[in-house]
Amino acid sequence: MNVRCCPGRLSGLLLLLVALLLPGSLMAAELRIQSDTILRGFERDPGTGVDEAVIPGYEYLRIDAGALTEPGLSVHLYGWGRADFADNNFYEDTTAGEVLYGYVQYRQDDYGLLARLGRQQLFAGVSNEAIDGLSLAADVGDMTRVSVYAGQPVGLDSTNGRNGDSIYGGRVGLKLQDYGALGFSYKNIDNDSNT
Known part of the structure; x- marks a missing residue:
């Protein structure tokens, strides 16, 4: 999937590295994963006079880990991705996605x-x-x-x-x-x- 949102992949890798380096007891404290998948199907005329099938699939993924309900350190990630399974050039890119938020939080x-x-x-x-x-x-x-x-x-x-x-x-x-x-x-x- 081609993700076009970050100023560089370094920020995403840094956030992932911080999440992996958190102490095991912190990661075991709380983990919430929410995944929503949407598959759509419709027909559109892309300007050729013939209707073509468009079958986009969307994935919305949210991950929260760490001290979520009490003070402490936690990691929060949320993003989405799309793939066009018909691959008929209806979308400019057959895949797209965005990281809407991804941060490390400390609450006291x-x-x-x-x-x-x-x-x-x-x-x-x-x-x-x-x-x-x-x-x-x-x-x-x-x-x-x-x-x-x-x-x-x-x-x-x-x-x-x-x-x-x-x-x-x-x-x-x-x-x-x-x-x-x-x-x-x-x-x-x-x-x-x-x-």
């Missing part, structure tokens, strides 16, 4: 610490971004939460690369008991590549 209840490294979906004030990078969040006192992040924005279909692209920012939030929260956010995105 003391100070509400949450640290993630890898491809992740980020929600921090004005930010709703997918990044390849690092995010940290922690409580500072009873009423304040601080989060910071930095990395590269994810381009799921990048043709000219992401060299020089960056994203960073953070949020300081004040909890107002039962009334909600008030926060200050900052986000900066630089696009220095050819895309």
Whole structure:
């Protein structure tokens, strides 16, 4: 399968290496695997005046391992792949896929610490971004939460690369008991590549 999503295969190999090097007791703590397979069949006219069969198969795979329900270290992966079993050039590529997220997470209840490294979906004030990078969040006192992040924005279909692209920012939030929260956010995105 041709996966076109990573800035290099090095990040995926690094994440796999970290997962394999986790202590055996941590890996034995909890493991969740969810696999959803969808097989579709339909006919389409690709512009030749003749209907052709299209038979795409989709696989959605989610793996979570480590300390999932308690503080500690864990690994989270989710992605999808598609193969066209009819192979009649309906799709530009007969196979495709994306890694939607893949990160190592450390969670500690003391100070509400949450640290993630890898491809992740980020929600921090004005930010709703997918990044390849690092995010940290922690409580500072009873009423304040601080989060910071930095990395590269994810381009799921990048043709000219992401060299020089960056994203960073953070949020300081004040909890107002039962009334909600008030926060200050900052986000900066630089696009220095050819895309």
